[in-house]
Amino acid sequence: MVDPVSAIKGISESVGKVSDIVKKYNDLPLMEEIIELKTKVFSLQEELLSAKMQLAQREVMRIDGPFGYCFKAGDDKPYCPTCWQGGGKEVNLPPPDNYAGGYGRVCRVCKQLYVERKTTLRAQVPPASPWS
């Protein structure tokens, strides 16, 4: 696959060569066309570069939140940090559910349980504070 950035660079170089040739003929309308073409190629290049930067930013995975899940920029779905750190695999974690080890998410690939809340059969009784 041709890298679009180097492809546009090549076009820009070709346009430069053509404009050098046209200069010799002193053809003003043609020269104006070439300048317009140069401007268009340049803005296309700028656009492509910013799109590439956005894409690169989106692909960055970060570990965030109280449970240490992986997140992509602009994406609030959690990814399995074990799969990501182990082999760069992007594995979406399913919604949390009740498991034997607690309420949380189990990665479908590495089967790791991420406990978001400990579940106990007894009702939670807050410890009595000696100060109250």
Ligand SMILES: [Zn+2]
């Ligand atoms: Zn996993």
